[in-house]
Amino acid sequence: MAVPVRVGAGFPAEFPGCTPLAAEAAANLVRLVSDYLAELARRRRNIAPLSASGFEALAILDGAAEPLMASAIAERLLVTTASITSLIDTLAARGYVTRAPHPSDRRKVLIEITDAGREIVDRVLPVVYRAAQDAFGVLDDEQLEAFIQGATAIRSELAAVASKPPPTPGPRVRPRTP
Amino acid sequence: MAVPVRVGAGFPAEFPGCTPLAAEAAANLVRLVSDYLAELARRRRNIAPLSASGFEALAILDGAAEPLMASAIAERLLVTTASITSLIDTLAARGYVTRAPHPSDRRKVLIEITDAGREIVDRVLPVVYRAAQDAFGVLDDEQLEAFIQGATAIRSELAAVASKPPPTPGPRVRPRTP
DNA sequence: TATTGTTATACTCTATAACTATA
DNA sequence: TATAGTTATAGAGTATAACAATA
Numbered sequence: 001m002a003v004p005v006r007v008g009a010g011f012p013a014e015f016p017g018c019t020p021l022a023a024e025a026a027a028n029l030v031r032l033v034s035d036y037l038a039e040l041a042r043r044r045r046n047i048a049p050l051s052a053s054g055f056e057a058l059a060i061l062d063g064a065a066e067p068l069m070a071s072a073i074a075e076r077l078l079v080t081t082a083s084i085t086s087l088i089d090t091l092a093a094r095g096y097v098t099r100a101p102h103p104s105d106r107r108k109v110l111i112e113i114t115d116a117g118r119e120i121v122d123r124v125l126p127v128v129y130r131a132a133q134d135a136f137g138v139l140d141d142e143q144l145e146a147f148i149q150g151a152t153a154i155r156s157e158l159a160a161v162a163s164k165p166p167p168t169p170g171p172r173v174r175p176r177t178p
Numbered sequence: 179m180a181v182p183v184r185v186g187a188g189f190p191a192e193f194p195g196c197t198p199l200a201a202e203a204a205a206n207l208v209r210l211v212s213d214y215l216a217e218l219a220r221r222r223r224n225i226a227p228l229s230a231s232g233f234e235a236l237a238i239l240d241g242a243a244e245p246l247m248a249s250a251i252a253e254r255l256l257v258t259t260a261s262i263t264s265l266i267d268t269l270a271a272r273g274y275v276t277r278a279p280h281p282s283d284r285r286k287v288l289i290e291i292t293d294a295g296r297e298i299v300d301r302v303l304p305v306v307y308r309a310a311q312d313a314f315g316v317l318d319d320e321q322l323e324a325f326i327q328g329a330t331a332i333r334s335e336l337a338a339v340a341s342k343p344p345p346t347p348g349p350r351v352r353p354r355t356p
Numbered sequence: 357t358a359t360t361g362t363t364a365t366a367c368t369c370t371a372t373a374a375c376t377a378t379a
Numbered sequence: 380t381a382t383a384g385t386t387a388t389a390g391a392g393t394a395t396a397a398c399a400a401t402a
Contacts, residue, residue: 130347
């Protein structure tokens, strides 16, 4: 039985700018997602020796239902085009994608998923969603909807602060050590 | 304004084993934590050129209030002792920790945080908790407590399934593409 | 023999910068 | 000049395996 991550009694004195509940919610969610992603990786490992980005790129290509430019995949994965090149190299070497020239603009390369690649997606997606159900299915619909709404509200706030310079909070009030 | 990640209308037919809300809650929380960690990394970058593991190791040493064995840090960070060696190398090169021989067992090495290391912790912790407050402070206490309890319940379930062999879910019912 | 830590090595992921070839 | 992609290079992070020193 897992136990919540909690801050100590001295926390409000040490960090007056943050409520214990905000710090605890952040810590518990980071732990949860870390554990969840580890379980996902464990279940995926039996399917193919691909990185999370590799599986995700295949799922993107499968969902697009048409070949995509390398830069389109880079955008969705939030990585540089240079990083995509080596990722595509790996996927192509395993036979999961092919490169084809763009018909009208010869600078561009179209990435197309192969049948073997689609088979990987067909096997991976049920595993991913089975894990989601196994884990998050312990909550009821109302709780899940509250998670979704809460997560969205926090992400909105994060998007707002991400464009500002990082704030310089007040100093830590280091507890005296006896 | 961020928008919730939602699955499509065809989801229940395609993945009968998973409810849309479970899949959506998982996706939204992964996105949230990813965004949150990115914001944390952005704010930490102004303090010292250290990795997340580096900051965490310093915080562990600071919190322990006494020198720790290398293996103790490895345990808490969930990495091998070989990985800790190079992490400690980095921290020692920057003057944030020192290695000292264990007084009675000469196989062991005690890692001690320096004043410079403590200064880093003193500057990093307020930034971390300020970010937690900025982001999670948009929810009220009741919502935050629900997050903490829900995250703990899910982590318990994850701990339970982690020891079992990964399940092999039913096949995906691929939607017909026109 | 078992334990602690280090070294050697390798692999993945990602980034920046310079480059090619188009447009 | 600008764009799409590749190559070259580098660095972080982590792992496994072999090893040395010590218990």
